[in-house]
Amino acid sequence: MKVYIRSSACISAQRTFGTGDILTDIVEYNSTRLPAIEPDYKEFIDPKQIRRMSHVIKMGVAAAKECLNNGDVEMPGAIITGTAFGCMEDTVTFLTRIIEQEEELLPPTAFIQSTHNTVAAQVALMLKCHAYNSTFVHKGISFESALFDAVMLLQEQEADNILVGGTEEMVDTSFTVLTRLGFYRRKPVSNLSLFATPEKGTIGGEGAGFFLLTDKESPDNLAELTGLTTFYKPTDNQDIERRITAFLQKHSLTVKDIDLVITGKNGDIKNDEIYAWLNASLFKNNVTANYKHLSGEYSVASVFSLWLAANIVKKGIVPDAILEDDVKINAPKKVLLLNHYQNKYYSLMLVSAV
Amino acid sequence: MEQSVYIAGVGVISGIGTNVAGHLAAFERGEAGMADITLFDSIHQHDRPVAEVKLTDEELIARTGLSTHNSRTALLSLVSAKEAVADAGIPGFNELRTGFVSANTVGGMDKSEEFFVDFLADNSKGKLRNVFDHECGSMTEIVADQLGISDFMTTISTACSSSANAIFYGARLIKNDILDVVVAGGADALTKFTLNGFNTLMILDKDLCKPFDEHREGLNLGEGAGYVVLVSEQVAKTLKKPVYCKLSGYNNSNDAYHQTASSPDGTGSYLAMKKALKKSGLKPSDIDYINLHGTGTPNNDSAEGTAVKRLFQPDFPPMSSTKSFTGHTLGASGGVEAVFSVLAIKHGIIYPNLRFKTQMHEVPFEPETKFQKGKHIKHVMSNSFGFGGNCTSLIFSAV
Numbered sequence: 001m002k003v004y005i006r007s008s009a010c011i012s013a014q015r016t017f018g019t020g021d022i023l024t025d026i027v028e029y030n031s032t033r034l035p036a037i038e039p040d041y042k043e044f045i046d047p048k049q050i051r052r053m054s055h056v057i058k059m060g061v062a063a064a065k066e067c068l069n070n071g072d073v074e075m076p077g078a079i080i081t082g083t084a085f086g087c088m089e090d091t092v093t094f095l096t097r098i099i100e101q102e103e104e105l106l107p108p109t110a111f112i113q114s115t116h117n118t119v120a121a122q123v124a125l126m127l128k129c130h131a132y133n134s135t136f137v138h139k140g141i142s143f144e145s146a147l148f149d150a151v152m153l154l155q156e157q158e159a160d161n162i163l164v165g166g167t168e169e170m171v172d173t174s175f176t177v178l179t180r181l182g183f184y185r186r187k188p189v190s191n192l193s194l195f196a197t198p199e200k201g202t203i204g205g206e207g208a209g210f211f212l213l214t215d216k217e218s219p220d221n222l223a224e225l226t227g228l229t230t231f232y233k234p235t236d237n238q239d240i241e242r243r244i245t246a247f248l249q250k251h252s253l254t255v256k257d258i259d260l261v262i263t264g265k266n267g268d269i270k271n272d273e274i275y276a277w278l279n280a281s282l283f284k285n286n287v288t289a290n291y292k293h294l295s296g297e298y299s300v301a302s303v304f305s306l307w308l309a310a311n312i313v314k315k316g317i318v319p320d321a322i323l324e325d326d327v328k329i330n331a332p333k334k335v336l337l338l339n340h341y342q343n344k345y346y347s348l349m350l351v352s353a354v
Numbered sequence: 355m356e357q358s359v360y361i362a363g364v365g366v367i368s369g370i371g372t373n374v375a376g377h378l379a380a381f382e383r384g385e386a387g388m389a390d391i392t393l394f395d396s397i398h399q400h401d402r403p404v405a406e407v408k409l410t411d412e413e414l415i416a417r418t419g420l421s422t423h424n425s426r427t428a429l430l431s432l433v434s435a436k437e438a439v440a441d442a443g444i445p446g447f448n449e450l451r452t453g454f455v456s457a458n459t460v461g462g463m464d465k466s467e468e469f470f471v472d473f474l475a476d477n478s479k480g481k482l483r484n485v486f487d488h489e490c491g492s493m494t495e496i497v498a499d500q501l502g503i504s505d506f507m508t509t510i511s512t513a514c515s516s517s518a519n520a521i522f523y524g525a526r527l528i529k530n531d532i533l534d535v536v537v538a539g540g541a542d543a544l545t546k547f548t549l550n551g552f553n554t555l556m557i558l559d560k561d562l563c564k565p566f567d568e569h570r571e572g573l574n575l576g577e578g579a580g581y582v583v584l585v586s587e588q589v590a591k592t593l594k595k596p597v598y599c600k601l602s603g604y605n606n607s608n609d610a611y612h613q614t615a616s617s618p619d620g621t622g623s624y625l626a627m628k629k630a631l632k633k634s635g636l637k638p639s640d641i642d643y644i645n646l647h648g649t650g651t652p653n654n655d656s657a658e659g660t661a662v663k664r665l666f667q668p669d670f671p672p673m674s675s676t677k678s679f680t681g682h683t684l685g686a687s688g689g690v691e692a693v694f695s696v697l698a699i700k701h702g703i704i705y706p707n708l709r710f711k712t713q714m715h716e717v718p719f720e721p722e723t724k725f726q727k728g729k730h731i732k733h734v735m736s737n738s739f740g741f742g743g744n745c746t747s748l749i750f751s752a753v
Contacts (some may be wrong), residue, residue: 079608084489086511091547095470098550103397111551112614112741115459116490116511121742124608130625133608133744134519137461138509139491145508149523152530176477177485232504344495 003151003213004221004354006161007071009063010209010307011036012295013191018066022311023319026294029191032184033175034205034296039066045126052109053122054089056169059208060119061126064163067210068127072220076212077159078132079120080149082142082166084299085174086116092173119167119208132159140341141230142166143300144349147211148228154215165210166300175204183297185267192321194267194293202266205296209303211310219354223310226334227251227350234346240274241282244338247348255282259332260318262305264339266292274340279324287329289322302339302347309335313353359525360590360597360753361582362535363442365434366693368578368680369405373437378697381705382725386679388562388574393426394467394546402558404544405576405681420500425462425487426577428496430686431541434579435497439537442583445592450534453506454498455524456581457516457540459685461490464545493541506533511685513740514647515606516540517580518688518748522604524584534589539581539689548684549575555614563650565675566659566721568712573649576681580689582696599699602733602751603634609743615653620661622745623647627665627735630747638666640733641749643698645691646721647737648675648707649682658737659717670719672726674707688738688746695734695750702729 010016013034015025027037036059041050044062053061060081068076094110115121117135124133132153136145143166150164178184185201194203213225229247234240248254261283263275279288295304312318316331323329337349367373369387370380380387387405391398407430409417414429418436435454444450465484473480487496494509506527510520517540524538542548552558552575559572590597607629609622616622631638647658662673676694677683683690697703707721732752739745 084491086490094551095467095547096474098467098546099471099474103546103550106550106554108551108554111547111554114551115513115741117513117740117742117744118613120512121608121613121744124610124743125613128610130608130610130622132606133512133742134523134606135511136508137490137511138494138507139489141508142491148508152526155530156526173473177473177482180478181482181486232507 001155001215003154003215003225005223005225005310006212006214006221007067008211008222008307008310009066009070010304011039011059011063012207012304013037013205014294016307022315022317023321026321031188032203033170034191034203036207054087054113056087056089056167057113057119057122060167061122063208064123064165064210067163067212071212073161073212075127075129076161076163078153078162079123079129080134080146080162080164081120082136082146082300083116083168084137084139084142085168086137087114087118088169088171088174090114092171140299140345141347143303144228144230144347150213151228154213160214162213163210164213165208166303167208168206168298168300170204170206178204191293198267198269198272200269202268202271202297205298205301207295207304209307221354222314224352224354226352230345230347233344237274237277240346244282244348251350255286258286258334258336260329260335261286261288262309262335262337263288263290264292265290266297287327288324290324291322294321305337305339306349309337309351313351356529357587358600359528359584360600361696362444362585362593362597363438363583364693364696365437365441366580366690367407367430367434368683368690369407369576370679372409380679384706384708384725386562386708388681393544396546396549398549398553401560402549402553403562403574405574406544407577424496425465425493426543427458427462427541428493430543430577430579431456431493431497432500435501435537435581438581438583439501443594444535444589448502450589451505452503453527453533453536454494454501454503455508455520455536455538456494456497457510457520457685458490458493458542459511459513459516460545460547461493462487463547464543467546501537512744513742514684514687515738515740515744515746516685516688518738518746519606521582521688521692522748525601528584528586534586536584537581538584540686541579542577542683542685544575544577557651559650562709563678564709565648565650565678565707566655566714567710568714570650570652570655572651574681576683578680578683578686578690580686580693582692597753598696599750599752601748603630603749605629605633606746609745611743614741616657618657620657622743623658623737623739624661624664626745626747627661630749634749634751636733639669641671641735642731643704643734644671644673645695645734645736646673646675647739648677650677654739656716659714663717672704672722674705674721676705678708691736692748695736698734699731699750699752701727702731703727704729
C-alpha cells in the first residue's frame with residue numbers, strides 16, 4: 001500500500017499559509033524568537049469563538065480547515081495531532097491565576113482549553129467529526145508519532161483521508177524558560193545569517209501544520225510519503241549513518257537515489273555536528289538543504305519540513321533560501337528529511353513525487 | 355485474520371494500594387482511598403476529598419531506585435510499569451522488539467508548580483531542574499529508560515481517555531508487526547493545577563463520590579498508574595505462565611458535542627462501545643461485566659448510562675465504577691481500570707460500586723454494590739471518556 005499526501009497547510013514564521021508559492025518572499029527576523037505569521041482567522045473560525053481561543057488553538061484549527069479545503073475533503077476519516085507542550089498559553093494563564101489569586105474565584109476557560117488534545121477536539125467539534133481522534137505528546141517526535149499512527153490506520157484500512165498535524169505555540173513564559181535552559185541564543189541574530197555564526201543555542205519558533213493522508217492514487221495528490229521512522233538515543237555517528245542506510249534500503253533505495261536531503265540544522269553547534277558529519281560522509285554527493293533558519297526550532301518543526309518537501313516535489317521547485325550550498329537543483333523526485341531533537345530523538349521521512 | 359494480542363502482565367498503583375495484591379485486598383474489604391489533601395497546600399485541603407497514593411515522593415523514590423528528584427507522575431508510572439514487567443516475566447525481554455506507550459495529562463506539572471511560584475515573582479528565579487521535565491513525554495522517557503526499552507516509545511494525551519488509547523495503540527503496534535512486546539498504560543499524579551481546574555468546573559463532590567447514583571454530586575480526584583504488558587501470539591507461547599486474557603476489541607470515537615461536557619445521549623460513548631463490540635465480534639449479551647467510566651458527575655453518568663441503555667437493553671450485564679474506590683485518576687484511569695478488568699477475568703471478580711443508594715431516573719439498571727469473586731467472567735468492557743469528546747472503550751476476553 002502507498003501513502004499519499006493529498007493536501008497540506010502550514011502556518012509558520014514564513015509566508016507559507018494561503019499561498020501557492022514555496023518560500024518566494026522570505027521574512028527576515030532580528031531576534032531569537034520567530035513568531036508565526038497569523039492568517040485572518042475570521043475566514044476559518046466563528047468570530048465569537050476566536051476571542052476565546054488561544055494562539056495555538058486558532059493556528060491549529062485554521063491550518064486543519066485550510067488543509068481540508070485544499071484537499072477538497074469535508075469530513076476526515078480520523079483526526080490526529082502532535083504537540084510537545086500543548087496549550088501553553090492557557091496552561092500558563094491558569095497556573096498564574098492559581099498562584100496570584102490563591103486558588104480563589106478562578107474562571108474555568110483556561111483550564112478547559114489547557115488539555116493537550118484541545119486542538120484535535122476543536123477540529124472534531126467544528127466538523128462534527130465522530131471518527132478516531134488522538135493526540136501524541138512525545139517531545140521532539142510528537143508530530144512523527146501522530147504521522148506514524150495515521151499511516152498505521154491507513155494500513156489497517158480503518159480510515160481514509162486522515163487529517164494529521166502538529167501544533168506548537170511559543171509564549172513569553174516558555175520562551176523565557178527555554179532561553180534560561182540554554183536552548184536559544186543569548187543575543188538577537190538575523191535568522192538569515194544564523195548558519196554563518198554557529199554558536200551555542202538556536203532560535204525559537206512556533207507553528208501549526210496539517211496534512212491529509214490517503215491511500216488512493218490521484219494526480220491531485222501532492223506527494224507520496226514513502227517512508228517514516230524514528231529512533232532513540234543512537235550510540236554514535238556510525239549508528240545514525242547505519243540507520244539511515246537501512247531505512248533507505250527498506251524502501252529499496254540507496255543514498256544515490258535521493259535528490260535532496262533536508263536536515264534539521266538549527267545553528268546550535270552541538271545540534272549541527274551530526275549534520276556536518278553526514279554531509280561530509282553519507283551525504284557527500286547529495287544536495288542538502290535546511291529550513292530552521294526560516295521556521296525557527298520547535299518541537300514539531302518537522303511539520304514545516306514535510307510541508308516543504310511535499311510542495312517541492314509537487315511543483316518541482318527548490319527555493320534558494322533552503323540550499324546548503326550554492327548549487328541549483330531542478331525538480332527533485334525523492335526527498336529525504338532528517339531531524340533530531342537534542343541528539344536523543346531522530347526522525348527520517350521519505351517524500352516522493354507522484 | 356489479524357493476530358491476537360495477549361495481556362501477559364499487570365501493574366497498578368492508586369489511592370487504595372501500591373500493587374495488584376493491595377488492590378484486590380482493598381476491593382474485598384470495600385475500602386475507598388479518599389481522604390483530605392496532604393500532598394500540597396490548598397485552600398481545598400479539607401473540603402475536596404482526593405484519593406492520594408499513600409506513599410510520599412521520598413518513599414516512591416526509595417522504591418523505584420531513581421536517584422534524582424522526579425515528577426511524582428514519573429515515580430508512580432515507574433512503580434506500576436515495573437510491577438507489570440516483572441509480572442509478565444517475558445523470557446529474552448531484551449532481545450525482543452519492545453515498546454513503551456504511556457499516557458498522562460499534565461506531565462511534570464507537580465514540579466512545574468513549585469518552579470512557577472518563584473518564577474512568577476522573578477523570571478530569573480525558580481529551579482530549572484523542576485521545570486526541565488515539564489513535558490508529558492518526559493514522564494514516558496524517564497520510565498522507558500529505567501525499563502530498558504528503547505525500540506519504540508511514545509506518549510498519548512487525550513484527557514481522561516489517554517491511557518485506554520495508549521493500550522490499544524500498543525496492541526496495534528503488535529498487530530502491525532512493528533513490536534513483539536508493548537508495556538502500555540498511563541500515570542497521573544494529583545496536582546494543584548488539576549484540582550483547581552476541576553473545581554472551577556464545579557464537578558468535584560465535597561463528600562465521597564457516588565457514581566451512577568441519582569443524587570451524585572461530582573467526582574473525587576485520584577492519582578495513580580496502571581500498565582498492562584501486551585504480547586504477540588509468538589511471545590505468548592514462550593511464557594512460563596498462562597496469559598491473563600486478550601484485548602479483543604477497542605474503539606476511539608469522538609462525541610463532537612462540547613469541549614468538556616458529554617452529549618445528553620452519550621453519542622461518543624455509544625459509538626465507542628458499539629464499535630469496540632464490532633471489532634471483537636461480540637454481541638452486547640456476551641459482555642459479563644462493564645467497568646464504567648462512571649466519574650460521579652451528573653453529566654458523565656447520565657450520558658454514559660443513556661448510551662449503555664441504548665446499546666444493551668433489555669438485558670444489562672453487571673457493571674460498576676471503580677472510581678468509587680480510586681477516585682478519578684484522569685490520564686491514568688484507562689490503565690488502572692484496564693488492570694481491574696484483566697483481574698476481573700482472572701479471578702472472576704465483580705467490583706462493587708460504593709455508596710450507591712438510588713437508581714438514576716434515566717436508566718432502568720443499577721450498578722453492582724457487592725464484591726463478588728469466583729464468577730465466570732469471559733468478556734469485560736472498560737470505558738474511558740474524556741474532555742474534548744474523546745471516548746474509548748476496550749474489551750478484554752478470556753482465552
